[in-house]
Amino acid sequence: MKVTNLTKLQAVVEPASLLMDQRIDVLGHLKDLLPGGSLKRGSVGVVYGDFGSGATSMVFSLVSQAISEGSFVGLVGLHSWGFGAAADMGIDLRRLLVVECGSNKAIEVSSLLLDGFDIVVLALDRSIDYKSSRSLANRARVSKSILLYLYSGISSLAHLPYGADFSIWTKASRWELLGSAPISNRSLVVQADSAKWPSVRSKSVVGL
Amino acid sequence: MRRRSFGGGTLFELETKPLARTLVISYRGWPFLARSIPDDQAAVVIKNARVVALTGGARRLGVSIGDRAITLASSSFELACIEDDFDFDMASFEEVVAIAESFCPEVEVFSPGVCGFNVKGPARYFGGEESLLDKVIDALSGLSVSKGGAISVVKPPNGAKGFHLLSDRLLDLSFGVGLADGPFVAKVASTFSAVVEAGFSKEFISPFPIGILIDEGEVDTLSKVGVNSVGQILDIPRDLMVERFGKVGSRLYELARGVDGDLIEAREVKERHQVRIDLDPPETLSQAISFAIRAKVDDFFTALTLEGVYPLRVRISFETETTEAISRVWSSSVPISPSFLISYVRRQLEGWQNPTIGQDPPRSGIIYCDIEVLEVTSTPFVQLDLYQVAIHPQDRVLRAIERARDKVGDGSIKVPRKRAGRSPKDQFQLLNWQLDLFEEELRVESSKEAPPWPGQVPNVKPSMVFDPMVEMELVSEGGVAVGVSPSGELTCSPKFFSVPSLGWKMREIERILGPWPMNELWWDDARRRRLARVQIVSRDGVALNAVMEASKWHLEAIYD
DSSP states (O other), rough: OOOOHHHHHHHHHTTTGGGGGGGEEGGGGGGSSSSSGGGTTEEEEEEEEEETTSSHHHHHHHHHHHHHOOOEEEEEEEEEEOHHHHHHTOOGGEEEEEOOHHHHHHHHHHHHHHTTTTTTEEEESSSSHHHHHHHHHHHHHEEEEEEEEEEESSSSSSSTTTTOOOOOOEEEEEOOOTTTTTOOEEEEEEEETTTTSSSSSEEEEEEO | OOOOOOOGGGOEEEEEOOOOEEEEEEEETHHHEEEEEEETSOOEEEEEEEEEOOOOHHTTOOHHHHHHHHTTTTTOSSSSEEEEOOHHHHHHHHHHHHHHHTOOSEEEEEEEETEEEEEEHHHTTTTSHHHHHHHHHHHHHHHHHSSSSSOOOOOOOOOOOOOOOGGGGTTSSSEEEEHHHHHHHHHHTTTTEEEEEETTTHHHTTSSSSSTSOOOOHHHHHHOOOOOOHHHHHHHHHHHHHHHHHHHHHHHHHHTTHHHHGGGGSSGGGGEEEEEEEEEEEEHHHHHHHHHHHHHHHHHHHHHHHHOOOOEEEEEEEEEOOOOOEEEEOOSSSSOOHHHHHHHHHHHHHHHHHHHSSSOOOOEEEEEEEEEEEEEOOOOSSSOGGTTTOOOTTHHHHHHHHHHHHHOGGGEEEEEEEESSSSSSTTEEEEOHHHHHHSOOOOOOOOOOOOOOOOOOOOOOEEEEEEEEEEEEEEESSBBBOOBOOOOBBBSSEEEEGGGTTTTTEEEEEEEEEEEEEEETOOOOTTTTEEEEHHHHHHHOEEEEEETTEEEEEEEEEEE
């Protein structure tokens, strides 16, 4: 077949996409925390928890599988990202873009980045208003990208942003202390919720 | 390998049309000149944690191209490391290009530090090649960047014929000027400041080592079969070269004979590789123009991709309402993507509208933009998949970044890069995002990990790193502030900590590790730091790193 015919072929096959293209895989031990066991393209998720409870690590590990499969991830907002931890979780830093800006700009930038990036993480320090969250959710749905809100330092959310398909609350972390060795292992107590589930799921995640 | 013939016709007979006499100006070590670093100072340019350029001073220390950045610390304390910054280099090169443009309306920019132009018209206008060379050298000598100090003059290898050197005139200057048939030979000549007689390209370059034609990996292959100099390629028949090395072989055959240039021009497909984008109403802002032409550029590149060709060299021209015009040729060693082209457009317009020396900016809005592809390759170097057959795979991403950049400005869009250091803050740095950071090939890192830095924080890495650090307090059970003694021990055992800016009131400490004392940069009076680091785990499971410096505790990182 000549190369030019491929565009025609593309037009024919485009409406039908494979099931695997509508979802982005996550690491095995996180599957239980997500509706459908993976990140659904076009959906919105929330991760929140107090400082030190593991929310940032949770976000890194949610996107690490996607990055290793070639996705680009944008990190937007003011957050003290620790790239050492990201690299340790297998994130290829060449596929990360960091945009440092205040909340209002961050919301606008996220909506622009959703067009090209597979996953956009929006770090906020206060809850987002209904109108902005609604337009972000729509943008995510149209562009088939995933928007993850990260609320760090917040241990309870009055209401979830518009269109959130799932939320993950990192409640606490427990470090394994062995004599005078530096810390190395911990388990996270995580509570996950989704509109699709009858009740919340609590789980302990090791290795974050 | 750069240029390749269009359409893959490796077996057509070599075209021997005469090449245009070309003048090339090349600055040695542009990144250093642009930052006014003299050659005898030890400095290197780092890209992907490896040395890509170095000064004579650094060479004397035993540094060479390709060294790992982390091993440099052992060679000298005085070595200055510069992160590779293509945008900065290009922008600072603008003043040289502006001078070149005062001799010839169309200048080709090869890379930061190297540019050239066709001398046919200018030589006639300025009274011959010699007199043109004089004038160019005089004009360039006026630049402060050209007075980079004497660089030891290199001589072409023995046996090279058909040229004469200009070096006596350029003895104290940091640039070279070469004049020869075609840009390739002129570039080689410029490193020696030589003028190669018309028609003598073959005689001039045949004694050179083949390293000037191709990159390292291929040099190895060729030297294994006994080919070490350009001249030896001349002895190999063309079909053998093609049979053994494919397109690379065919290109080598051409270059070795000094044949170089616009092979595409000889074909009838030219009009398909050109696009004119009209701007109505006329536009002056470079940003608005790059937006306006974006869609057309995409279509144009898509059409090229469907033909299976990728541009390596493009000419961009503009014309204003008052018929002022500017055109410039841009070339690149990897295929130019639409995003790169747009950034060329922007740079060219900005250079034109904000001239550095005595030239006038355009007086009216721009009415059209011409984009003409001069050379192509059929090797994309970029991976295409089935779903994005027609577009550059990262283009969606690049476009989103460009839009975000227009919203927040250049300084806030960053990419993290690993670098050497002890503290979690030093181990990574955020570089300003620029196009070639994403375009860089994904090279496989060598499996051998870099050696650890003595004194670095062990084991798991924190996922939140504060820069700048946040003030905190550490007290004993009785409420006494904890300090670190000169011998590197805690003055009393800490029981509680608080971080006011995070809203943390006294939290109980379950375990504290350390302190690990550190004495950084002790040889440098201005930047020396003495600090002690501890790792704290609180009763409720929060782990963090704290640093004591100048009798104050700071929160450095949280294991979030």
